[in-house]
Amino acid sequence: MNSEVVERFLKYVSIHTTSQEGIDKIPSTDRQFNLGKLLVDEIKSLGYSDVKLTEKGVVIATIPSNLPDEITQKIPIICFNSHIDTSPAAPGENVHPRIVKFTGEPIYLENNLELSINIEEIPDLSRFINSELIITDGTTLLGADDKAGIAEIMTALSFLSKNSEIKHGTIKIVFTPDEEVGKGADSISVSEIGAKYGYTIDGGRMGGIEIENFNAASGKIVVKGYNVHPGSAFGKMKNSMHLVPEILSLFPPDQAPETTKDYEPYYYPIHLQSSTDETKLMFILRNFDEQDLERQINHIKEGVRKIQSKHPDFPIEVKIKKSYRNMKVILDQYPEVVQIAKKAIQLADLEVIEEPIRGGTDGARFSFEGMPTPNIFTGGYNFHSKKEFIPIPAMEKAVQVILNIIKLFVEKYS
Ligand SMILES: [Zn+2]
Known part of the structure; x- marks a missing residue:
């Protein structure tokens, strides 16, 4: 018999919610509504009626305080959020999770036997010898990122609903779409949420709290060529493909x-499409230091300028846009939000592991919009990959941490 968090998790990963890059609308894929609808129904069935699914595919719920008004007013409203979508970087349909006991030996994924989960690659697995892991069959991602977060929040809610003697303030729950395509926080505003602090449940290994994330920029370089019939191409054809090596040379392989x-920054050329007519390179730049990100942006722009002056016949365009910023500057101003989270982790008998996020988080945007929001572990590993897995004890601990945070706010303010 699986525990509730496992049951919920297995149900949520069976729903295909892959998001898609380059789509103008939110959610980028309609299938994300399917999980949203289920979650709304489930929250209602727990007895919480103030819940809705917005046009943009966001599930937002208010869990009313069960304390007297005068105490409720003193307790900061906190929000727990996670995301509905899974990364388009790996297949997310027909996920076949398997529960296996980890003995210390490598675990081979049954439908892709060259892939294995092993302790050499993930030394942290030493914490989970003789524990059960949820793994994939090797053909899809698992979806622990971030359906583990959803399952953990939902299990905590279910626990609150069944144990009314546990007192809590007003709690907001937000499940966003499109986080993996960088638009999770575009789907809802902090003022709509109406909480003082947020906790994103979307981190990695057990015990982890993340208060720093990358500053991010993304861009594209477009080189225009000119195509004519090769038979009459002499002196006319301009094949944009010939510029590919020079364009790629702007992205140092040792800073990838x-x-x-x-804390090291990187340059990442993500996608290259090249024909005679046109070459298009999509890329991202990541850096914990905001000023140093400017240096990277200039490196690309200056590099493109040089290539352009060498090849005046090929019009080259470079566009770079900044997206999320490192939330540490905000969280440092509200030490309480991080202190309580760390204490909640310790109360779950875990060592606090503070790690920078080598990526973004909805919480970064929320933090800059006025809701300081650190990121807490889900317990999963190898996100966005067919080797994604999650230890069951880590999920159970995450549920405890959520409940501890709720409890600590009540203790501090009542
Ligand atoms: Zn995630």
Whole structure:
């Protein structure tokens, strides 16, 4: 018999919610509504009627305080959020999760036997010897990012609904679409949420809290060529493909996602499309230091300028847009939000692991809009990959941490 958080998780990962890059509307894929609808029904069935699914696919719920008004007014309203979509970086349909006991030996994924989960790659697995892991069959991602977060929040809610002796203030729940395509926080505003603090449940390994994330920029470089019939091409055809090596040389392979770690910045050429007519390169830049991100942006722009002056026949355009920013500057102003989260992790008998997020988080946008929102572990590993997995004990601990945060706010303010 699985625990509730596992049951919920297995149900949520069976629903295909992959988001899609480059779509103008939110949600980018209608299928995300399917999980949204289910979650609204489930929250209602727990007895919380103030819940809706917005046009943009956001589930937003208010869990009313069960304390007297005069105390309720003193307790900051807190929000827990996670995201409905899964990353388009790996297939997310027909997920076949498997529960296996981890003995310390590598676990091979049954429908893709060259893939394995092993302790050499993930030394942290030493914490989970003899524990059960939820893994994939090797053909899809698992969806722990971020359906584990949803399952953990929902299980905490279910626990509150069944244990009315546990006192709590007003709690907001937000499940956003399109986080993986950078638009989660575009789907709802902080003023609509109406909470003082937020906690994103979308982090990695057990015990983790993240208060720093990358500053991010994304861009594209477009080179125009000119195509004519090759038979009469002499002196006329301009094949944009010939500029590909020079364009790619702007992205140092030793400063790439796969060659950097911790606080190191990177350049990532994501997608290249090239024909005689046109070459288009999509890329992202990431850096914990906002000023140093400017240096990276200038490196690309200056590089393109040089290539352009060498090849005046090929019009080249570069566009770079900044997106999310490192939320640390905001969280530092509200120490309470992080302190309570760390204490909640310790109360769950875990060591607090503070790590920078080498990515973004909805919480970063929320923080800059006025709702300071650190990111707390879900317990999962290898996000966006067919090797994604999550240890069951980590999910159970995450549920405890959520409940501890709720409890600590009541203790502090009542
Ligand atoms: Zn996520």
